[in-house]
Amino acid sequence: MNAMTETPLVAADALLLEQVTAGTAAPRRRAIAKTITLLESTRADHRLRADALLNALLPHSGRSLRLGISGVPGVGKSTFIEALGLHLIAQGHRVAVLAIDPSSSVSGGSILGDKTRMEQLSVQEAAYIRPSPSSGNLGGVAERTREAMLVCEAAGYDVVIVETVGVGQSETAVHGMTDMFCLLQLPNAGDELQAIKKGVMELADLVVINKADLDEHAAIRARAQITSSLRIYGQHGHADHLDETRWQPTVLQMSALKSTGITEFWQTVQRYRDLQTASGRLAARRHAQDEAWMWERIESGLRERFRQHPAVRQALTDTTDAVRQGRAAASVAARRLLDLFKLT
Numbered sequence: 001m002n003a004m005t006e007t008p009l010v011a012a013d014a015l016l017l018e019q020v021t022a023g024t025a026a027p028r029r030r031a032i033a034k035t036i037t038l039l040e041s042t043r044a045d046h047r048l049r050a051d052a053l054l055n056a057l058l059p060h061s062g063r064s065l066r067l068g069i070s071g072v073p074g075v076g077k078s079t080f081i082e083a084l085g086l087h088l089i090a091q092g093h094r095v096a097v098l099a100i101d102p103s104s105s106v107s108g109g110s111i112l113g114d115k116t117r118m119e120q121l122s123v124q125e126a127a128y129i130r131p132s133p134s135s136g137n138l139g140g141v142a143e144r145t146r147e148a149m150l151v152c153e154a155a156g157y158d159v160v161i162v163e164t165v166g167v168g169q170s171e172t173a174v175h176g177m178t179d180m181f182c183l184l185q186l187p188n189a190g191d192e193l194q195a196i197k198k199g200v201m202e203l204a205d206l207v208v209i210n211k212a213d214l215d216e217h218a219a220i221r222a223r224a225q226i227t228s229s230l231r232i233y234g235q236h237g238h239a240d241h242l243d244e245t246r247w248q249p250t251v252l253q254m255s256a257l258k259s260t261g262i263t264e265f266w267q268t269v270q271r272y273r274d275l276q277t278a279s280g281r282l283a284a285r286r287h288a289q290d291e292a293w294m295w296e297r298i299e300s301g302l303r304e305r306f307r308q309h310p311a312v313r314q315a316l317t318d319t320t321d322a323v324r325q326g327r328a329a330a331s332v333a334a335r336r337l338l339d340l341f342k343l344t
Contacts, residue, residue: 007052013038017053020155021060025125032155036130039147054147060154062286064096065273068174070164071184076210077163080184080256082118087262088159089126096152097121097129098145099163128157146177146293175203176289179282180272182206185226187219187253201230201249206268209253213260219253227251245279247272311340 009017016038019031035057039050071077078099085095097118121127130148145162152160164174175181183204201207207226212219230249250268254261276282306312319337322328 007048009052009056010049013049013053013056017056020057020151028155029128032128032151033130035151036144036148039151040132040144050147054150057150057154061150062153064153064158064160065269066149066178066180067159067161067269068164068178068181069161069184070174070181071210072186075184075186076256077184078117080208080210080254081161081163082121083256083259083262084265085118085121085127085161086124087259087266089121089124093159094126094157095121095124095128096149096155096157096160097127097163098148098152098160099129099131100145128152128155149177172203176292179276179285180205180269182208184208184210185222186210187212187215187222201226204249205247205272206265207249207251208261208265209251210256212253213255213258223251223253245275246281247275306337306341309341311342312337315340 016031016035019027020035023031035053038046039054041047041050069077069081081097081099085097088095099118118129122129130152132145132148149160149162162174162178181203183201183206185207187209207230209219209222209226230251252261252265252268254265256262273282276285307316315337319328319333323330323333
């Protein structure tokens with residue numbers, strides 16, 4: 001562990017650390033933005049600085065509730081998060097929102113602009129919204145989202161919400177970095193079975209039928225059907241689904257646009273947090289997530305080093321062509337390239 005903390009903070013980053021953890025409102029917000037920008041940088045010198053700063057911020061993090069929000073585009077995630085954020089701020093909480101936008105294939109930037117769609121929340125002093133492009137990430141979660149979450153926690157935001165694109169592997173990604181995963185559903189999405197896919201529901205700690213005001217009867221039917229399906233699946237596939245100390249996935253219906261059901265939602269979240277904390281499952285979940293995060297970064301780093309290895313780069317084009325043309329089996333080609341790869 002000592003080897004990880006040997007890199008000293010440069011003066012500018014020491015100032016960022018002080019402003020993030022103890023600064024006043026305006027300097028703190030600027031420091032948070034600068035810190036996250038540094039963490040997102042791919043420059044080698046920036047990564048060294050970012051690693052040192054992240055380790056320095058770590059003791060100040062970990063005390064917030066991490067809430068993941070996912071759902072298909074159009075389900076009303078941004079409207080829901082804004083209504084929830086305003087409700088929480090009114091109760092004295094400080095709320096950070098990490099909104100992951102789809103990336104433009106042309107510029108690489110965010111397309112949807114979540115910050116502009118949370119107009120009321122974005123002007124609140126107790127709120128911080130950080131829209132980031134997903135940069136083509138299959139999980140719909142920006143690569144540095146976990147690190148940005150630690151920065152927001154160190155800055156004193158006691159509720160950190162991660163909103164994902166809601167496509168591809170986004171449900172798995174957000175479940176793997178938050179304390180509670182909430183899945184938003186529409187009351188009449190067409191194929192009702194589409195809304196209760198086992199793979200998604202097994203991840204959800206809480207399911208919300210949003211926009212219930214559009215068709216109340218459809219919302220009631222959807223709630224009953226999903227509740228029934230969750231009972232059949234059992235608690236996340238565990239045989240001990242009748243264990244009173246284990247959280248049972250819950251289904252709610254609400255209208256974020258009309259701010260109805262927000263109080264019930266937050267009370268449900270609090271019950272979940274209390275139960276998971278008392279049972280020790282919340283701490284265990286975070287420990288498992290941290291380990292998974294470490295291996296994810298190792299695998300990503302190894303792929304990058306592999307591609308940049310001189311011998312691999314020299315042989316990669318010819319080897320790839322041989323595979324494409326059927327002159328070499330993919331498994332054989334992979335082993336040959338791996339044999340050229342030497343860790344330095």
